[in-house]
Amino acid sequence: MNRIVVGAHYGLKDWLAQRVTAVVMALYTLLMIVAVPTVDGYEGWRALMSHGLIRFATFVFIISLCYHAWVGVRDIWMDYVKPTAVRLMLHVLTLLALVGYAGWAIQVIWRL
Amino acid sequence: MTTRNIQFKIYRYDPDKDAKPYMQDISVDIDATDRKLLDVMVKLKAKDDSIAFRRSCREGVCGSDALNINGKNGLACLTAIDSLPIDKPIVLRPLPGLPVIRDLIVDMTQFFKQYHSIKPYLINNDPPPERERLQSPEDREELNGLYECILCACCSTSCPSFWWNPDKFVGPAGLLAAYRFIADTRDQATSERLDDLDDPYRLFRCHTIMNCVDVCPKGLNPTKAIGKIKDMMVKRAI
């Protein structure tokens, strides 16, 4: 018997999160369009990126980017990769890569 | 202008005889009275009666003669022959994404399975009134643009999300029908209907590509209905 089971109740949450994170990224882009032209050389970049607000915004941006990418990339696997085992593996790899990137970005922002 | 010669390229496939599908070149003379593509196809069939296609009402009501006409899904009976370029052959193929039974006839089982999955009937457990369940004219207005669907499958078979996941994604036709019952004030199963669609596949495979809106021969807008379902889910959740 080959029944199709659906009903994983996370459709709305991810769809909404994808929209919200897109807005966050758009706002950050605007912020950068305003901020970057005022930057002058290495010291300028250092000053900009030590600003508490910019660090906070950059952090929120990175988290949004990762979540957005997670939903988007997972959608691609869901559309094109049918075998469950392969798909699960790709999901896990995507997740690990994104978590890694987020951690790395945090390290860069706070120069840990 | 009395008679004209129209060229066709038609997808032919008879699984009992053909190893694989091929395109047949055929032409037919038409008169000024042959107004729609379906009229001309009937002439084609008179010329070569091995060509198989479905049709019934010949006036855009039954939804049986949906095909892929020059690369775009539509109803043969509603497509004016004059609207098609005649400097090159008219290319007819079966609806994409569904298994071909023969020539232009596809197996619609998957499509109707999805339609049935949304429970396309009014759910109301109150004892039926003496005559009928009434609605205010404003409430009835909500159903316009939803109830007119003739289930021709032009939309779902032009939707890439439906091509990749016809078993799990309800598709534009099914979702339009789902919203038709969600929007109906006489229906009492709204939350159950929303619960059923809150799924990464059933509803959220729709990525708003809008192919469905582009092809619907009845001028309906499944994308808008899908958007309204999402709105209701958001309102309910936050």
Ligand code: SF4
């Ligand atoms: S919504 Fe339009 S294209 Fe889709 S099945 Fe209904 S009538 Fe056909």
Ligand code: SF4
């Ligand atoms: S809008 Fe949604 S349902 Fe319509 S064709 Fe695009 S993905 Fe399919």
Ligand code: FES
């Ligand atoms: S023949 Fe009925 S819709 Fe075209």
